[in-house]
Amino acid sequence: MAGFFFLFKRIINVVIVLFSILVLTISLLGPSMDDIIKESVKFNVIDTVNNQKIRFNDLGERQKYIDNQIQLQIKTLGLDEPWYSPNRFFNTLFKVMLLDLGKSNFFVADTGSSYVKDIIIERIPKTLLLFTTTTIIIAAIGIYLGAYLADKARSRIDQVNSIFAVFSNSIPVWWFGMIMIFIFAFSLNIFPARSTPVTPPSSPSYPLDLLYHMLLPLITMVVLGFGSLAFIVRHIVSGILSEDFIRAKFAIGIPKKKIIYSHALKNAAPPIITIIALGLASSFGGAFTVEAVFDWPGMGKLYFDAIGLMDVPIIIGLTYISSLIFLLTIFFVDIIYSYFDPRVNLNG
Numbered sequence: 001m002a003g004f005f006f007l008f009k010r011i012i013n014v015v016i017v018l019f020s021i022l023v024l025t026i027s028l029l030g031p032s033m034d035d036i037i038k039e040s041v042k043f044n045v046i047d048t049v050n051n052q053k054i055r056f057n058d059l060g061e062r063q064k065y066i067d068n069q070i071q072l073q074i075k076t077l078g079l080d081e082p083w084y085s086p087n088r089f090f091n092t093l094f095k096v097m098l099l100d101l102g103k104s105n106f107f108v109a110d111t112g113s114s115y116v117k118d119i120i121i122e123r124i125p126k127t128l129l130l131f132t133t134t135t136i137i138i139a140a141i142g143i144y145l146g147a148y149l150a151d152k153a154r155s156r157i158d159q160v161n162s163i164f165a166v167f168s169n170s171i172p173v174w175w176f177g178m179i180m181i182f183i184f185a186f187s188l189n190i191f192p193a194r195s196t197p198v199t200p201p202s203s204p205s206y207p208l209d210l211l212y213h214m215l216l217p218l219i220t221m222v223v224l225g226f227g228s229l230a231f232i233v234r235h236i237v238s239g240i241l242s243e244d245f246i247r248a249k250f251a252i253g254i255p256k257k258k259i260i261y262s263h264a265l266k267n268a269a270p271p272i273i274t275i276i277a278l279g280l281a282s283s284f285g286g287a288f289t290v291e292a293v294f295d296w297p298g299m300g301k302l303y304f305d306a307i308g309l310m311d312v313p314i315i316i317g318l319t320y321i322s323s324l325i326f327l328l329t330i331f332f333v334d335i336i337y338s339y340f341d342p343r344v345n346l347n348g
Contacts, residue, residue: 010334014327021323022093025316030083033312038070038079040105045069101317106309107302110201116317120299124321127287127298130214134221135280141226143272146233147260153238165231168224177293180220191216195296217294225279232275236268243267274333281329 045066056062074080081088095102101116109118149158185193195217197209240246241264249259287300295301299318306314
């Protein structure tokens with residue numbers, strides 16, 4: 001019963017936070033959304049009238065016809081009511097929550113679809129590929145190095161890693177990314193300056209080309225990320241190594257390496273897994289700058305371009321999807337942590 005209450009409470013929290021984010025996003029973008037859609041309707045009506053080559057007696061009759069068609073389409077789309085009217089506001093809110101994200105004003109998917117859902121679904125795998133691969137490599141290096149340093153507190157290598165962790169965690173990723181592009185793309189010509197593959201998605205060589213273009217942003221984020229994780233793991237494992245049950249294992253003659261990498265890391269697993277999972281979820285927020293700097297064709301680059309063109313349906317859709325991914329990650333980490341760590345109160 002306690003477990004069910006814990007699960008139910010976490011689900012309610014996720015729904016409330018997601019609902020609040022959407023309310024805030026729509027409230028901020030509502031006025032701009034109406035103006036952009038009305039301008040789009042006006043442009044489409046004028047374009048249609050020009051293509052149909054309808055004959056009018058004078059310019060006044062033509063303008064009156066255009067105005068009537070614009071008003072008709074505005075009413076059909078429900079834009080005759082202000083964005084903050086309860087009918088429109090909650091209709092938009094629930095449509096977005098059900099993934100009915102509408103159409104983009106400027107972007108199309110590789111399939112030719114202008115539906116926001118199709119455009120975002122096409123970009124999600126590329127963002128997942130880059131940031132999941134980065135997180136796995138950072139985790140592998142950071143956990144091994146952190147466990148190694150845990151037994152070498154205040155040694156020269158421990159001090160070097162601490163300094164490196166502080167600097168790498170302080171350097172803006174966009175600045176370091178530009179330095180990496182200058183060195184490896186323009187000076188050494190090892191990697192391309194733009195991470196967007198030059199081959200079309202339909203080409204059989206596209207996956208390999210995509211992986212090749214991914215290497216530079218991948219290396220950049222790994223270099224900036226592993227030091228801080230190693231620093232955190234080092235402190236967690238160091239604390240566990242001072243526990244009585246670990247000292248008992250040393251006393252009975254179990255090899256130090258086995259104690260550190262088996263017993264100590266096993267007990268340090270819950271907080272380390274939480275840090276890695278939350279880091280992966282948070283990286284989707286950082287995708288905005290990383291993908292924009294390297295021109296990686298993922299969600300972050302789409303977000304950057306959509307803001308530049310003020311494509312409101314794309315901005316709302318990406319905000320919703322990014323928030324949903326982050327909240328679901330926290331939700332699952334919370335559930336996993338509660339079952340692996342008996343100290344967590346399921347009634348809380």
